[in-house]
Amino acid sequence: MINITFIDHLQQATRVQADVGASLMQAAVDNNMAGVVGECGGFGSCATCVCQVDASWVDRLPPPEAMESAMLESVAADLPNSRLCCQITLNADLAGLTVHLPESQY
Structure with missing residues (x-):
């Protein structure tokens, strides 16, 4: 954990x-957690789990793959630190990760 x-x-x-x-x-x-819906169940196809990774963590995550980047381009809140929560797999190196959630995904 x-x-x-x-x-x-x-x-x-x-x-x-x-x-x-x-x-x-x-x-x-x-x-x-309010602000995360995950309608597609984690397949990266709905963009209802967008978060903003805290600036101190951005460089510690692997970059988004092409499919995630394409999905992020389609959302209004696409910022340099935006990620799909479903595309981040937790590992021991991410202990203490901080992410910011929107009020709504819609």
Whole structure:
């Protein structure tokens, strides 16, 4: 298990424990984090799990693959640190990861 911090649109931080090997989206859904829907179940095809990775963590994540980048280009909140939560697989190196969640995915 590793700790992940989700920061909502009101800047309220919630620290949760998540399983190594799970996706960041699964950790958010399992912990009822508002702002993450994950309609496609983690296949990267709906863009309802967009988050902004905290600036201090951006360079520690592998870059998005082509499909994720294409999905991110289709959303209004596409920022340089935007990622699909479903495309981030949690590992021990991501212990302490901080991500910012939008008010809504719609």
